[in-house]
Amino acid sequence: MSTQAPVIGVLALQGDVREHLVALAAADAVARAVRRPEELAGIDGLVIPGGESTTISKLAVLFGVMEPLRARVHDGMPVYGTCAGMIMLADKILDPRSGQETVGGIDMIVRRNAFGRQNESFEAAVDVKGVEGAPVEGVFIRAPWVESVGAEAEVLAEHGGHIVAVRQGNALATSFHPELTGDHRVHALFVDMVRGNRAAESL
Numbered sequence: 001m002s003t004q005a006p007v008i009g010v011l012a013l014q015g016d017v018r019e020h021l022v023a024l025a026a027a028d029a030v031a032r033a034v035r036r037p038e039e040l041a042g043i044d045g046l047v048i049p050g051g052e053s054t055t056i057s058k059l060a061v062l063f064g065v066m067e068p069l070r071a072r073v074h075d076g077m078p079v080y081g082t083c084a085g086m087i088m089l090a091d092k093i094l095d096p097r098s099g100q101e102t103v104g105g106i107d108m109i110v111r112r113n114a115f116g117r118q119n120e121s122f123e124a125a126v127d128v129k130g131v132e133g134a135p136v137e138g139v140f141i142r143a144p145w146v147e148s149v150g151a152e153a154e155v156l157a158e159h160g161g162h163i164v165a166v167r168q169g170n171a172l173a174t175s176f177h178p179e180l181t182g183d184h185r186v187h188a189l190f191v192d193m194v195r196g197n198r199a200a201e202s203l
């Protein structure tokens with residue numbers, strides 16, 4: 001197994017890219033912004049940040065990364081989506097804007113803005129399966145929740161009776177933003193997924 005740090009991209013079309021780059025570096029990955037289709041080739045995993053999922057969707061199509069990204073996720077590249085990024089990984093959006101597309105990868109239905117508007121943003125302690133120790137401090141900003149998941153998807157966390165973290169195979173999604181708190185344990189969980197996948201691929 002390679003001991004080199006995995007290279008993890010952050011989809012840099014819109015949203016809080018820099019915070020993810022910092023969190024990934026703190027979790028011992030080599031982190032780089034990814035914008036163009038050809039930049040997908042050199043990465044072992046990808047984070048899709050929070051922001052505005054309709055904008056990220058539109059720009060992904062415009063920049064020509066939507067299709068190649070779908071292909072890589074379909075092939076098993078590890079991917080982690082926070083908030084708008086979670087929406088991008090959902091196979092289905094309950095309330096999409098017209099023309100809004102997703103990458104997909106997790107058999108779940110998400111509801112956009114489910115936790116309320118910008119001024120109803122909040123922080124809450126969330127127990128995340130696979131993250132040891134104290135609960136994660138989750139920052140929820142116009143956050144989606146997951147209405148339902150399919151049989152292949154594993155619920156990792158709930159808040160207020162709603163699903164807020166899900167994993168299916170190599171795809172991970174959280175409604176909240178762990179990159180804003182300085183607690184890098186969720187990113188470390190993802191970096192572990194990427195390491196595990198790379199080790200499996202090199203067998």
Ligand SMILES: NC(=O)CC[C@H](N)C(=O)O
Pocket residue numbers: 049050051052053054082083084085087112113141142143144
């Ligand atoms: N903080 C966020 O990423 C907000 C997500 C936003 N409500 C959306 O639909 O994309």
